[in-house]
Amino acid sequence: TAGITQAPTSQILAAGRSMTLRCTQDMRHNAMYWYRQDLGLGLRLIHYSNTAGTTGKGEVPDGYSVSRANTDDFPLTLASAVPSQTSVYFCASSDSSEAVTGLPNYGYTFGSGTRLTVV
Amino acid sequence: GQNIDQPTEMTATEGAIVQINCTYQTSGFNGLFWYQQHAGEAPTFLSYNVLDGLEEKGRFSSFLSRSKGYSYLLLKELQMKDSASYLCAASDSNYQLIWGAGTKLIIKP
Numbered sequence: 001t002a003g004i005t006q007a008p009t010s011q012i013l014a015a016g017r018s019m020t021l022r023c024t025q026d027m028r029h030n031a032m033y034w035y036r037q038d039l040g041l042g043l044r045l046i047h048y049s050n051t052a053g054t055t056g057k058g059e060v061p062d063g064y065s066v067s068r069a070n071t072d073d074f075p076l077t078l079a080s081a082v083p084s085q086t087s088v089y090f091c092a093s094s095d096s097s098e099a100v101t102g103l104p105n106y107g108y109t110f111g112s113g114t115r116l117t118v119v
Numbered sequence: 120g121q122n123i124d125q126p127t128e129m130t131a132t133e134g135a136i137v138q139i140n141c142t143y144q145t146s147g148f149n150g151l152f153w154y155q156q157h158a159g160e161a162p163t164f165l166s167y168n169v170l171d172g173l174e175e176k177g178r179f180s181s182f183l184s185r186s187k188g189y190s191y192l193l194l195k196e197l198q199m200k201d202s203a204s205y206l207c208a209a210s211d212s213n214y215q216l217i218w219g220a221g222t223k224l225i226i227k228p
Contacts, residue, residue, distance in 0.1 A: 058215070112160070
């Protein structure tokens with residue numbers, strides 16, 4: 001089934017440890033995004049990529065890094081996890097990015113999420 | 120600053136109609152999205168409005184007034200499966216989505 005795959009589904013991580021959340025899409029979407037979702041708050045953008053080879057910082061980028069070596073993969077790395085990074089993380093993609101193509105964005109496709117607990 | 124406001128929670132009865140409001144303030148505007156999110160699941164796209172007026176799609180309709188910075192999602196003939204959170208998001212001048220915290224809709228029999 002076409003879509004976005006995130007791994008792992010959930011993880012408990014000791015503070016100070018590093019971890020990479022994986023995200024792979026098979027829709028050939030050029031734009032990809034990482035969000036965190038916390039209770040009572042909206043989805044907050046961590047990092048984004050308008051096209052392979054480029055990345056940008058979102059609203060809450062501190063403590064996270066990303067790379068976009070190819071169209072399909074967009075991993076998110078926590079270099080040294082802290083308890084405030086406990087959250088549900090969603091990866092998303094869209095089939096056009098206005099910043100690149102000038103076409104309107106008709107919606108994001110989301111992965112199923114990774115529930116991360118930092119203890 | 121940029122901001123999206125929507126009610127935290129609403130309750131409605133099966134078979135009835137409910138309207139979920141959203142107001143937004145963004146730096147530039149390139150459209151308004153509504154997403155549905157069931158508990159423990161990912162958000163799924165419902166609608167997109169960029170022009171003023173009402174867009175109807177089956178039991179769901181979405182309205183936009185750009186001059187008022189206002190949108191609503193209208194759900195008709197409510198079913199139990201419509202119990203979910205409904206997320207409003209506005210696209211700003213950089214085409215980034217600014218998200219509301221979501222409205223949890225509870226459907227009662």
